[in-house]
Amino acid sequence: MSGVDQGLFLDLARRSLRFPIAADLTLHEQAEPETARRDATILGRVIAESAKRWGCPIGLPLMDLRLEKADLVSRLGLPAEEAERFHFAEPPPDTLPERPFPEAHAAAIGAIRWVRAHTALVPCGITIGPFSLLTRLLADPITPLALLARGGDGREDPEIEVALRARTLAMETVERSVGAQLEAGAEVIIVCEPSASTAYLSPRQMRAGGGLFEEFVLAPNRRLRDRIRAAGALLFFHNCGELTDAMVAAFGADLHPEVLSLGSSRDLAADTALAPEDVVLYGNLPTRRFYSDSAMPVEEVVRLTVDLVARMRATGHAHIPGSECDVLHVEGAAETIGVKLAAFMKAEPEA
Amino acid sequence: MAELNRLNQAILEGDAKTAAAVTREALDGGVDPVVLIQKHMVPAMDEVGRLYEAEEYFVPELLLAARAMKASLELLRPLLAASGAEPAGRVVIGTVKGDLHDIGKNLVGSMLEGGGFEVIDLGADVAPDKFIEAIQTRGARIVCLSALLTVTMPSMKKTIEALKEAGVRDQVKVLVGGAPVTPQFAEEIGADGYGETANAAVALARRFSGV
Numbered sequence: 001m002s003g004v005d006q007g008l009f010l011d012l013a014r015r016s017l018r019f020p021i022a023a024d025l026t027l028h029e030q031a032e033p034e035t036a037r038r039d040a041t042i043l044g045r046v047i048a049e050s051a052k053r054w055g056c057p058i059g060l061p062l063m064d065l066r067l068e069k070a071d072l073v074s075r076l077g078l079p080a081e082e083a084e085r086f087h088f089a090e091p092p093p094d095t096l097p098e099r100p101f102p103e104a105h106a107a108a109i110g111a112i113r114w115v116r117a118h119t120a121l122v123p124c125g126i127t128i129g130p131f132s133l134l135t136r137l138l139a140d141p142i143t144p145l146a147l148l149a150r151g152g153d154g155r156e157d158p159e160i161e162v163a164l165r166a167r168t169l170a171m172e173t174v175e176r177s178v179g180a181q182l183e184a185g186a187e188v189i190i191v192c193e194p195s196a197s198t199a200y201l202s203p204r205q206m207r208a209g210g211g212l213f214e215e216f217v218l219a220p221n222r223r224l225r226d227r228i229r230a231a232g233a234l235l236f237f238h239n240c241g242e243l244t245d246a247m248v249a250a251f252g253a254d255l256h257p258e259v260l261s262l263g264s265s266r267d268l269a270a271d272t273a274l275a276p277e278d279v280v281l282y283g284n285l286p287t288r289r290f291y292s293d294s295a296m297p298v299e300e301v302v303r304l305t306v307d308l309v310a311r312m313r314a315t316g317h318a319h320i321p322g323s324e325c326d327v328l329h330v331e332g333a334a335e336t337i338g339v340k341l342a343a344f345m346k347a348e349p350e351a
Numbered sequence: 352m353a354e355l356n357r358l359n360q361a362i363l364e365g366d367a368k369t370a371a372a373v374t375r376e377a378l379d380g381g382v383d384p385v386v387l388i389q390k391h392m393v394p395a396m397d398e399v400g401r402l403y404e405a406e407e408y409f410v411p412e413l414l415l416a417a418r419a420m421k422a423s424l425e426l427l428r429p430l431l432a433a434s435g436a437e438p439a440g441r442v443v444i445g446t447v448k449g450d451l452h453d454i455g456k457n458l459v460g461s462m463l464e465g466g467g468f469e470v471i472d473l474g475a476d477v478a479p480d481k482f483i484e485a486i487q488t489r490g491a492r493i494v495c496l497s498a499l500l501t502v503t504m505p506s507m508k509k510t511i512e513a514l515k516e517a518g519v520r521d522q523v524k525v526l527v528g529g530a531p532v533t534p535q536f537a538e539e540i541g542a543d544g545y546g547e548t549a550n551a552a553v554a555l556a557r558r559f560s561g562v
Contacts, residue, residue, distance in 0.1 A: 084451050085476075142454075143418060146365070146411045199454060202409040291501050294535035330501045 004122060004187035004234060009259050009280040012057070013318035018309075019056035020287060020323040020341055021063060026050040028329035037062070038103045040110025047111055048119045054345065058188060059121035061112070063238075063326035065128040065192055067105040069136050072173040074102045087139040091158075091165045096172070101180065109184045116185035124236075125181030129193030130220040133170040135200055138163060142200055149205040149212045171220050178224060182231040188258075189228045190236040191221065194325075197241025206246060213247070218254055225255055234258040236282070240325040249274040264288075264324040268308065272317035280318040284308070287323040290340040291333040301340045305347035313349070355382070355391055358423065362395035363402075365415025367422040374423040384427040385436055388467060392420055396465025400550040410458065413549070417461030424464065439467035440560035443491035445477035447510055450503035455529055455549075459495055462549040463556055468493075479513030486519045493556050496542075498529040507532075508540040524559040526552055 005011070026046045030036040036043060047059045070083035075096040078086060080103075101109065108126075116123040128136075135141040144152075144163035154161030178189055196217040206213050225235050237255055239247075240263030252260055252275030260279050262268065264286035275281060285304060289296040305321065312319040321344070327337065355377060361369035377387055399416040402408035408416075442463050446456045453475040460470045471485050485491045494514070496507045507527050514520040524543040527536075528551075537545035543559070546552030556562075 140414075142411045142414050146415050199410045202411040204407075204409065204412060288501055288531045289533065291504070291531075292533060292536055292539075294539065295533035328500065328502050331505050 004232065006234065006258070008122065008188075008234060009236075009320065010278065010318050013280050013320050017055065017057075018321035018345065019054040019060070020285075020327050020344070021060050021325070022054065022323065022327040022341065023047055023050040023060055023062045024326055024328050025334065025337065025341075026053070027062060028334070033329075037064075038107045040107045040114055043107050043111035044114025044118065047115055048121065051119075051121050054341075057120075057122060059112070059115040059119065059124050061108060061124055061126045061190075063126060063190070063192060064104070064108065065132070065194075067102075067108060068128050068133055068173050068177050070102045071105050071177065072096065072133075072137070072169060075099050075173075080104075086137075088137050088162050088166050089139070091161050092137075092169055094165070094168070096169060101177075105177070109180050112181055112184040112186050122187050123185045124188040124190065125178065125184070125186030126190040126192065127174050127177045127181070129191050129196065129217075130167070130171045130174045130224065131200075131217045132193050132195035133174055134163070134167050134216070135195040137166040137170060141195075145200060145212060145216070146202070146205065149202075149208065149210045151210070167216065167220075171223075174220075174224065175227065178227060182228070182233055186233060188234045188236055190238055190261075191224060191257075192238045193217065193221065194239055194241045194263075196239060196247070197243055198247075199241060201247075203244045203246070206244070213250070218250055221255055225257065236261060238282075238325075239263070240283075245274055252276055252279050259320070261322070262324075268319065269311040269315050272312075272315040275317070277317065280320060281312070282320045282322050284324045285321070285344055287327045287341075288325065290327065290337045291330040293336055296340070298340055298343050301343050302347040305344050306349050309347070310349035355387070358387065358391045359395040359398075362392060362416050362419045362423070363398060365412060365419050367415075367419040370419040371422040371426060374426045378426065378430070384430045384434070387423070387427060388431075392423060393465065393467050396420055396462060399465070400462060400553065404548065404550055410454065413458055414461065417458075417465060420461070420465050438469035439562045440493055440556060441469045441471070441489065441491045442493040442495055442556060443471040443473060443482055443485035443489070444495040444497070445473035445482065446475040446497045446499070447503055447506035448476060448478050449506050450498050450500055451475045452497075452499035452529075455499060456495075456497035458549045459497065459528065459546065459552045462553050463495075466553045466557065467562070468553075468556060468560075479510040482510060483514060483517045483519055486514070486523055487517075492523055493559055494523050494525045495546075495552060495556075496525065496527045498527075498532060501531045504529075504531060504536065507542070511541050524555075526555055528552060 070080040073083040144159040235257040236259040237257035238261040261282040358373045526544045527542045528546040534545045544555040
């Protein structure tokens with residue numbers, strides 16, 4: 001059982017801390033980033049170095065959402081390297097054999113242990129959400145979901161049958177990953193559900209009823225939350241997809257994570273009305289565009305940061321300014337991304 | 352005509368079975384395939400695009416409509432090929448090397464097909480030489496490059512450079528799109544156009560093809 005304070009993130013917000021999720025930048029400063037990704041000690045050091053750079057008391061990991069799918073594919077007996085291209089073409093088996101985690105996944109779990117043993121940081125794990133994993137297991141995840149929403153079932157449509165059985169394996173795989181990370185000492189788990197958005201779940205479907213959002217997104221994530229809480233850890237729920245107000249309200253009030261992290265398409269100040277007071281909002285600078293000086297000059301980063309901080313302070317809602325997702329290394333743009341993150345860290349509204 | 356309007360409606364509702372059934376009935380009744388495409392399928396997909404722009408439709412509705420349109424198109428293709436009917440244009444589309452995301456690319460491809468274009472879909476993680484091959488061997492005159500990740504955007508530039516090196520850049524118009532892509536980036540890498548949405552891509556493709 002972890003001993004993390006349930007009010008950790010509220011306290012960080014009260015202290016006006018801010019930080020990006022940006023371990024990928026530090027990873028790419030290593031001589032061999034791909035080797036580092038598979039080495040728990042180097043990865044632990046990367047996480048610690050990132051936390052130090054951004055003044056973050058949490059050991060924020062790489063946001064590598066490929067790991068759980070690679071694990072699932074490996075347990076199917078296929079090489080983990082084939083994972084990204086793999087999709088179920090026929091109904092998958094009901095269960096998968098136990099196997100060791102693939103190298104990169106084992107390293108990510110080992111890095112949590114390293115952070116716990118060698119730093120004062122709050123150890124943090126990360127996983128793709130069960131729904132987002134499901135969408136990556138199907139060549140066309142949208143059609144079976146839409147057919148289900150229209151009342152179809154697996155007996156009539158093989159696509160639905162594949163989706164339903166893949167959902168079970170997706171949940172089991174995510175639980176296995178989260179369980180191992182909690183076991184390694186994670187006190188915060190970031191659950192990333194970017195597919196639980198209007199790209200995959202139409203608001204028209206939601207308005208028409210049928211419970212797809214509840215059944216495929218909320219219920220499995222509640223189960224995950226309960227498992228995380230039972231271990232005494234905190235839930236940092238991340239979704240940078242295009243969301244409706246109803247989706248944000250459900251993530252805030254129904255899942256009720258300690259932190260709700262949203263993408264730059266959301267107006268965070270307006271979203272304070274949708275999230276309970278004790279849910280800390282994280283984000284949501286458009287960091288995906290930091291690579292480009294023409295699309296996002298540093299002056300614009302300063303303006304957006306000042307505006308975001310001022311508006312969020314005016315609401316009084318607990319908020320940690322940050323990135324809209326993980327800030328990824330972009331070849332040839334490391335310097336400009338670094339300059340903009342530095343500007344984001346310093347920009348303050350006039351008193 | 353009232354019967355044929357069921358085809359428009361089936362596409363709008365994303366009902367593939369009905370779309371195929373109405374198409375089959377129409378062909379059996381002697382309706383010209385070109386009429387089915389130009390008077391029913393293209394307008395229906397244009398309406399789908401309009402509803403998407405108006406945020407009344409979302410990605411799932413768009414893809415279901417495209418699926419219905421394709422169910423109909425599958426029946427028409429052999430007849431069109433036999434009659435020698437030409438498409439509005441020939442487009443090669445793919446997600447660039449290193450990027451496996453294909454929803455945006457699929458959307459644009461479907462909307463282009465709905466707009467009467469012949470679409471050569473190379474899939475995801477496409478190396479530059481595959482685009483070059485499609486231009487040289489299949490006569491594609493519009494190249495659509497998609498990327499979802501900032502880390503794979505440099506592949507767009509590399510693809511355009513490869514087109515230049517292969518001597519085919521001047522034969523084609525290059526359109527780029529994807530979540531992190533901006534008009535500025537498109538200009539920086541020497542693309543001919545940037546489509547923020549699938550509809551915008553279709554409008555650009557029509558402009559480039561003089562349709």
